[in-house]
Amino acid sequence: MLRFLTLRFLRAIVTIVMVVTFAFIVLRLSGDPALLIMSVDAPPEAIAAFREAWGLDDPLWVQYLRYFNAIFHGDLGRSMRDGRDAIVLVTERIPATLALTLPALAIKIGLGVPAGIYAALHRNSLADRMVMVMAVAGFTVPSFVLGLLLVLVFAVQLGWLPSGGQESWRHGILPVITLGVGGAAVLARFTRSAMLEVLGQPYIRSASAKGVPWVQVVRRHALPNAAIPTVTIIGFMVGSLIAGAVVVESVFSWPGVGRLLVVAVANRDLAVVQCILLLVAITMVTANLIVDLLYGALDPRLRAGALR
Amino acid sequence: MTLLQAEGLVRRYAMRRGFLGRSVPVEAVAGISLHLRAGETLGLVGESGCGKSTAGRLVLGLETPDEGSVAFEGAAMPPPGSEPWRRLRARMQLVFQDPLGSLDRRICIGEQIAEPLVIHDTPGDHAARVAELLRAVGLRADQASRYPHELSGGQRQRAVLARALATNPALLVADEPISALDVSIQAQVMNLLAELQARTGMALLFISHDLRVVRQVSHRVAVMYLGKIVEEGDPDAVLQSPAHPYSQALVSAIPAPGRQGHRIVLAGDPPSPADRPSGCAFHPRCAVAIARCRQESPVLMARAGDGRLVACHLAHDITKAAA
Amino acid sequence: MRDQPLVSLRDLTVTFDGQAAVRGIGLDVAMGEAVGLVGESGCGKSVTWLAALGLLPATARVGGSVKLAGEELLGAAPRTLDRVRGGRIAMIFQDPASSLNPVHRVGAQVMEALTLHRGMRGGAARAEARRLFDQVGIPDAGRRLDAFPHELSGGQNQRVMIAIALAGQPELLVADEPTTALDVTIQAQILELLGALRRDTGMALVLISHDLGVVAETCDRVCVMYAGKIVEEAPAAALFDRPLHPYARGLLGALPPIDGPRRPLAAIPGSVPEPWAMPPGCAFAPRCDRRVPACDDASPALRALGPGRRAACIRAEAPARSELVGA
Numbered sequence: 001m002l003r004f005l006t007l008r009f010l011r012a013i014v015t016i017v018m019v020v021t022f023a024f025i026v027l028r029l030s031g032d033p034a035l036l037i038m039s040v041d042a043p044p045e046a047i048a049a050f051r052e053a054w055g056l057d058d059p060l061w062v063q064y065l066r067y068f069n070a071i072f073h074g075d076l077g078r079s080m081r082d083g084r085d086a087i088v089l090v091t092e093r094i095p096a097t098l099a100l101t102l103p104a105l106a107i108k109i110g111l112g113v114p115a116g117i118y119a120a121l122h123r124n125s126l127a128d129r130m131v132m133v134m135a136v137a138g139f140t141v142p143s144f145v146l147g148l149l150l151v152l153v154f155a156v157q158l159g160w161l162p163s164g165g166q167e168s169w170r171h172g173i174l175p176v177i178t179l180g181v182g183g184a185a186v187l188a189r190f191t192r193s194a195m196l197e198v199l200g201q202p203y204i205r206s207a208s209a210k211g212v213p214w215v216q217v218v219r220r221h222a223l224p225n226a227a228i229p230t231v232t233i234i235g236f237m238v239g240s241l242i243a244g245a246v247v248v249e250s251v252f253s254w255p256g257v258g259r260l261l262v263v264a265v266a267n268r269d270l271a272v273v274q275c276i277l278l279l280v281a282i283t284m285v286t287a288n289l290i291v292d293l294l295y296g297a298l299d300p301r302l303r304a305g306a307l308r
Numbered sequence: 309m310t311l312l313q314a315e316g317l318v319r320r321y322a323m324r325r326g327f328l329g330r331s332v333p334v335e336a337v338a339g340i341s342l343h344l345r346a347g348e349t350l351g352l353v354g355e356s357g358c359g360k361s362t363a364g365r366l367v368l369g370l371e372t373p374d375e376g377s378v379a380f381e382g383a384a385m386p387p388p389g390s391e392p393w394r395r396l397r398a399r400m401q402l403v404f405q406d407p408l409g410s411l412d413r414r415i416c417i418g419e420q421i422a423e424p425l426v427i428h429d430t431p432g433d434h435a436a437r438v439a440e441l442l443r444a445v446g447l448r449a450d451q452a453s454r455y456p457h458e459l460s461g462g463q464r465q466r467a468v469l470a471r472a473l474a475t476n477p478a479l480l481v482a483d484e485p486i487s488a489l490d491v492s493i494q495a496q497v498m499n500l501l502a503e504l505q506a507r508t509g510m511a512l513l514f515i516s517h518d519l520r521v522v523r524q525v526s527h528r529v530a531v532m533y534l535g536k537i538v539e540e541g542d543p544d545a546v547l548q549s550p551a552h553p554y555s556q557a558l559v560s561a562i563p564a565p566g567r568q569g570h571r572i573v574l575a576g577d578p579p580s581p582a583d584r585p586s587g588c589a590f591h592p593r594c595a596v597a598i599a600r601c602r603q604e605s606p607v608l609m610a611r612a613g614d615g616r617l618v619a620c621h622l623a624h625d626i627t628k629a630a631a
Numbered sequence: 632m633r634d635q636p637l638v639s640l641r642d643l644t645v646t647f648d649g650q651a652a653v654r655g656i657g658l659d660v661a662m663g664e665a666v667g668l669v670g671e672s673g674c675g676k677s678v679t680w681l682a683a684l685g686l687l688p689a690t691a692r693v694g695g696s697v698k699l700a701g702e703e704l705l706g707a708a709p710r711t712l713d714r715v716r717g718g719r720i721a722m723i724f725q726d727p728a729s730s731l732n733p734v735h736r737v738g739a740q741v742m743e744a745l746t747l748h749r750g751m752r753g754g755a756a757r758a759e760a761r762r763l764f765d766q767v768g769i770p771d772a773g774r775r776l777d778a779f780p781h782e783l784s785g786g787q788n789q790r791v792m793i794a795i796a797l798a799g800q801p802e803l804l805v806a807d808e809p810t811t812a813l814d815v816t817i818q819a820q821i822l823e824l825l826g827a828l829r830r831d832t833g834m835a836l837v838l839i840s841h842d843l844g845v846v847a848e849t850c851d852r853v854c855v856m857y858a859g860k861i862v863e864e865a866p867a868a869a870l871f872d873r874p875l876h877p878y879a880r881g882l883l884g885a886l887p888p889i890d891g892p893r894r895p896l897a898a899i900p901g902s903v904p905e906p907w908a909m910p911p912g913c914a915f916a917p918r919c920d921r922r923v924p925a926c927d928d929a930s931p932a933l934r935a936l937g938p939g940r941r942a943a944c945i946r947a948e949a950p951a952r953s954e955l956v957g958a
Contacts, residue, residue, distance in 0.1 A: 206730040208686055210744045210795055211717030214709065220743075224734045300734060300779040355814035460902045490671035491841060495885035495898035502895065517815060524887035524896065547889055561819035563844030564889055573823050574816045576770075577784040 008292055012285040019281040020071075023274055024064060032056075033268035037080055054080060054270075067274075076278070077271030079264075086275040090257060094242065096166060097249070097256030100175050101241045107180025108187050108237060113230065115184070116191025120199060121218065131188055138185020147178040147251040164253040175252040179245060183237055190233045194226040201225070228298050231291055239287030243280040311478055311511050312344040316376035317366050319359075323582050334581045336362045338535030339376070341608075342513070346478065349505065349512040351526030351543065353519055353558070355578055359535040360515045364481045367513060368400050369393060381478070398428040398475035405484035407464035411456040417467040418442075418452025424474040441470040444507075446500060462493035466500065473504065481513045486521065498524055519558055523547050531555045534589040535581055537608055540617040551611060551618040553594045588621070596622055635701060637662045637802055637835055638683070638720070642695035645675070645682045645859075650906040652678045654859035655695070657933070660803060665829060665836040667846030667867065669882070670856035673903055676839045679856075680805045684720060685712045718748040721796035725808035727788035731780040737791045738764075738776030741798055748799035763794040768824060786817035793824065803835040804828075810845060822849055843882060847871055852939070855879045858904055858914035861933060864941045873950050875942040878915045913944070921946050 034050045051057045055066065070077065076087045119131040138146075154174060155163035162171045198204065199222055207221045208214070237244070246258035253259070257276060264272040295302050319337040337359040344350050354360045365371045367378060369385040378385040380400065386392040401424075404410050411420060421441055422434045430437075439449035445466040456464055465485065472480055482501070486494040502525060505512055516522050522529050523543040530540040531552065539552040550556040560572040574593045579585060585592050591601040600621050608619040636659035645653035653675040660666050668676045681687050683697040683704065697704040699715060707715075716722070724730045731740060741760040745751040751759055757776065764772035767790040780788055789809060796804055806825065810818035826849060829836055840846050846853055846867070853870050855863040855878065863876035874880040884897030901918040910916055912927035919926065925945055933941040936949040 202724060202726060202729040203732040205681075205686055206722075206724060206792070206795075207732065209684065209716055209722040209724075211713045211715070211747050211799065212743065213713050221732050221735075225732070298734065300736075301781045355816060462902055490903075491843070491882055492671060492885045492899035493902065495887075495896035496900075498887070499895045499898055519815075520887040520889050523889070524893060544890070544893075557816055557819075561815045562889060563818070563822070563842060563848050571819060571823070573819050575820075577786055577817065578814070 008289055012289055015285050016278070016281045020274065020278055021064075023277040024067060025060075027268065027270055027273060028060060028063070030268075033080055033270055036268045071278075076275045079272050080269050081267060086271040089272055090260065090275050090279060093255065093257045093260050096254065097242060097245055097258060099172060100179060100245050100248065100254060100256060103172070103176045104179035104183065104245075105237055105241065107176065108183035109234060111180070112184035112187025113191050116188040116230075117195055117223075117226075119188065119192045120195030123196065128192075131192070135185040135189040135192075138182050139189065141182075143178055143182050143247050144251050146182065147175070147248055150174045150178055151251075164251075166254055171252075171254075175245070175248045175254055178248050178251070187230070187233055187237075191226065191230050194229040195222060197229075198222045198225045224298065228295065231294050231298065235287045235291030235294070238290070239284040242283050243276070309346060310343055311346045311348075311381060312342065312367060312513075313379045314340070314342040314367050314376065315379075316341055317363065317373045317378070318375035319362050319366055319371060320374045332582055335535050335584065336581055337366060337373075338581075338584075340530075340532070340535070340537050341376075342367060342530070344479065344511040344513060346511055347505065347509045348528070349514055349526045351522030351529040352513060352515045352532060353517065353522050353529060354532035355517055357534075357578060357581065358532040359581070360532050361483050363532070364402070364483050364513060364515050368402055368479075368481055369396065370402070395428070398424065398430075399477055400479040400481070401472035401475070401477040402481045402483065403465075403468050403472050403485050405487050407461065407468045407488070408456060410468055411464060413456055416453050416455050417459070417470075418454075421452070421467065421471045421474055424471060428475055430475060437474065438470075441474055442467075444473065444504065445470045446496070460493075461489050462496055465489060465493075465497055469497075469500065469504070473508070473510075476508065477510055479511045479513070481515070483515045484517070485514075487516070487518070494521070501525055519547060519562055531558065534579065534584060536589065536619065537617075538590065538619045540608070541614075542616075545614070545616065551616055551623045552590075552620045553596055553622075554590050557593075588619075598622065636660060637664075637700060639698045640679070640683060640695070641698075643679060643682060643697065644692075644694040645678050645687065646692040646694075647690060651859055651909070652691075652906060653682065654930075656856075656859075656861060658854060658861065658864075660835050660837060662802065663829075663833050663835050664852065665838065665850040667850035667853040668837060668839045668856060669841065669843055669846050669853060671841060671882075671903060673906075674856040675859040676856045677807050680722065680807065680837065680839065684716055684722060684805075686716075686722070713747075717744050717796070717801070718799040719801055720803045720805060721799055721801040722805040722807065723789070723792045723796050723809050726812045727785055727792050728780060728812075730792055731788055733780055736777050736779055737783065737788075738778075741776075741791065741795050744795050744798035760794070760798075763797055764790075766797065766828075767791075767794045768820075769794070784817075785813050786820060789813065789817075789821055790824070793821075793828070797828065797832070800832070801834055803837065805837045805839070807839045808841065809838070811841070818845070825849060843871070843886060855882065858909065859906075860914065860930070860943065861941075862915065862943045864933065864939075866939050869940060869950075875936055875940065875947040875950070876915075876944045877919045877921050877946075879942075881918075 034047045034056060038047050038050055055063055078084060079086055079089055115131050119128040122128050151163045151174060154161045161173055165171050204217060204221055207217045242257055245256055246261060249256045249258035250262055261273065261276045317337050317340050318335060320333045320335050322331040323334040340363060342350065342363070352360045352363060362371065366373050369378060369388060372388060380396065386396065411417065418438050421438045425434045425437060438452055442449050442452060447463060447466050447470070459467065486497045489497060498521065501512065514522060514525050526543050528540065529543040529546050530537045531554065532538070533554050539546060539550065539555045546555060547559055550559045557572045557574045576593055579589070579592065587603045588601040588606050591597040594601065604621070606619045606621050608617050610616070611618050611623055638660040640656050640658045643653055643656040644651065656679050670676045678687070682691065682693045685704065687693065693705060695705065699719060704712065704715060731737060738757065738760050741763060742756040745756045745759055760776055761772050764775060769775050769787055769790050783791065810821050813821060822845065825836065838846055838849050850867050853865060853867050854861045855876065857878045863870065863874065863879045870879065871883065874883055881897070881899040885899060887896060899918050904910060904914055904917065910927065912929055913931050916922045916926040923946065931943045931945050933943045935941050936947060
């Protein structure tokens with residue numbers, strides 16, 4: 001077990017380092033922050049001074065090493081725009097994002113999983129078809145379209161809810177729905193196919209053959225097995241709690257991490273972008289790690305090996 | 309003339325114990341020798357995991373033995389992937405248990421049968437050859453345009469055989485070629501194999517778990533247990549008076565109408581090659597094992613009298629007692 | 632003294648998407664009797680019993696009648712069926728590894744049946760499960776109860792399935808190709824076990840198999856099925872001695888002998904008709920070497936041909952008295 005954990009942990013670290021490195025290189029190749037922040041017509045001496053102050057005149061590998069050294073000392077750099085610590089800038093936005101993504105996750109699981117199970121158990125029924133149509137719609141309609149549509153109906157036409165901003169809980173309703181519905185659709189589809197797969201297995205038939213009532217066959221024999229693939233998707237959703245709302249936050253002008261990222265990328269505010277990506281990588285990887293451990297709990301075929 | 313001569317083949321795999329356990333070397337084939345003459349069929353019998361399929365792949369040069377050597381038509385097996393090795397593919401072919409799995413679902417069978425001809429650049433009219441092959445395996449020439457799913461299981465296996473025979477191989481390795489087929493179709497394919505062999509003179513290595521099927525098609529039978537040959541001889545003789553205790557159990561396990569009398573039922577499961585018992589690998593399940601069997605691995609050698617090859621310390625004593 | 636058969640199938644039909652898989656089966660199983668059901672894949676031998684126990688998916692249309700000691704099972708309430716399944720009639724399947732739930736311990740899967748059918752729980756259920764493991768010959772039963780299916784071999788998993796089947800103390804065990812996925816020596820073990828259990832418990836056995844040899848050794852009476860119908864029914868010994876239906880004869884001829892001279896097998900030409908292309912008359916006629924024009928007129932019914940023998944062939948004749956075996 002310890003060996004298993006250590007291995008997974010090391011793999012997680014490698015993933016994070018790769019993400020950070022990739023972000024570092026792409027950001028620096030895709031535009032000069034000095035020009036963007038100082039504006040193109042700034043005097044060349046000012047731009048040079050800016051570059052020197054932020055170490056942008058050093059070779060890329062020097063910058064890279066310096067950056068990593070700083071990370072290991074807990075220093076994630078400062079924003080080039082207002083000079084504040086990037087980590088502070090980012091963390092103060094996290095609550096706002098979680099205020100959207102956590103309720104949305106609840107909707108995804110609370111709506112998607114039961115809908116998927118119901119559809120699978122009533123395969124080819126009207127309800128199944130409806131769930132599948134909704135799922136495909138939720139799957140294919142991009143969140144900005146759905147968001148704008150909701151704004152058009154509930155804010156512009158009906159005037160029931162505000163179209164953007166973060167003044168009250170009512171402002172959160174539309175973005176949460178936008179986020180939740182799409183995810184619920186994905187999860188419903190996934191749960192349905194996982195359930196159908198399991199229901200077709202011989203052990204379901206043999207459970208019926210030994211006289212287990214159908215409700216218990218579903219609860220005791222089908223659900224635990226169908227949970228195994230479903231947990232993967234839920235884990236992915238948990239992993240995107242921090243960064244999964246970029247588009248929705250932009251549509252609803254919600255001051256969360258996602259909007260900060262969009263602004264920071266546009267400005268080549270390197271430290272902030274890298275800080276967010278690091279955070280995203282860490283949450284993703286942690287969620288994955290938890291999923292791996294859950295697999296062990298759900299599926300004895302994996303657990304037995306890990307324990308031996 | 310000996311067509312195929314395989315000596316002392318050993319094949320080891322690294323097997324992981326459990327999910328992340330340490331990998332241990334496992335001998336799937338633990339030292340076997342096989343000889344085949346042109347026009348001869350050797351039946352290789354054993355239960356799952358005994359190494360019979362690996363043996364087939366070693367003989368074909370699809371896998372390289374860790375020890376031992378394979379010689380085909382008097383020349384050593386060239387290294388896999390080399391040009392001479394590739395040319396040799398036309399001379400030796402393999403058919404498996406699952407005909408649907410070895411055919412490409414998207415290509416009509418005629419094209420698949422012609423494929424080896426194209427690969428090996430065989431001169432002549434390929435379409436005519438395909439028609440000839442289809443007729444040889446009991447299909448109609450017009451069935452060349454059919455796709456695998458349009459054929460029945462037996463017809464698919466015939467198509468697979470036609471493809472294997474396209475280049476006129478000198479050796480055909482058939483790995484459980486009829487196990488997936490229904491009884492009445494099994495008989496058709498067995499008859500077909502015998503007929504094709506009589507016509508082409510190819511040698512056949514017939515791998516199966518079914519002793520009665522092996523007896524039906526083979527000139528010689530070799531019984532494998534846990535990577536080794538434990539008995540080899542004439543199929544009728546082996547079925548009538550098996551010498552090795554494992555062969556005796558196998559023969560007695562054949563379900564047959566009207567079988568009466570005592571049946572030898574082996575206790576337990578065949579051990580995993582990863583936990584090869586000391587001495588004779590069969591001794592933990594053997595009813596007549598003695599102390600020597602636990603320590604000393606018996607060698608496959610000719611028995612006094614009839615010359616049957618047996619790897620059992622007691623084989624000679626058993627026959628003496630019976631005589 | 633068999634007043635009433637234990638299980639009685641009458642005119643059982645099963646249709647999937649308009650295509651008939653079982654085309655009218657009539658079969659009685661007496662208390663304590665061992666009946667074999669033989670045929671090639673797709674002949675409907677498994678579907679017959681899945682239909683009888685209501686184990687087919689909802690898309691299957693089942694007609695006719697299935698009576699257990701006089702009580703109709705087709706269309707019975709789910710609660711009635713749940714009491715019968717695993718209680719009075721148990722069933723085991725071909726692939727033991729996938730017939731057991733991979734996420735539950737095998738002991739728990741036995742105890743589940745004990746709770747359902749005998750109201751046992753906790754320590755009592757565990758003790759009984761352990762006894763059942765001993766009975767079906769699982770070594771080290773106490774520890775094996777806590778194993779998961781993937782930790783056991785195929786043979787041991789089939790023993791677990793049999794232990795589950797025995798948990799409800801059934802009057803009939805339906806074994807659907809119970810040894811097909813197993814090695815020959817393990818097959819011998821399982822057949823031996825089924826025989827011993829039958830002697831000890833007196834339960835009836837329906838053995839479904841494609842292997843004539845397996846059925847011949849285990850059963851008193853054999854039904855040969857072809858294309859969704861029973862084409863011959865006979866005492867096991869009599870059937871193998873002198874099959875009356877050309878298909879039964881063909882199946883026996885296709886079996887490689889264990890001794891005697893080796894000659895080409897008498898293979899049945901062609902293959903089983905697809906359900907959407909069923910011949911108008913006898914389904915076997917296109918492959919039959921004794922076919923006459925009348926064979927294409929109508930699907931022949933089973934006719935009595937001597938003691939305990941029936942065959943569905945217009946050309947079959949009862950064996951002469953001197954030939955009768957085991958009657």
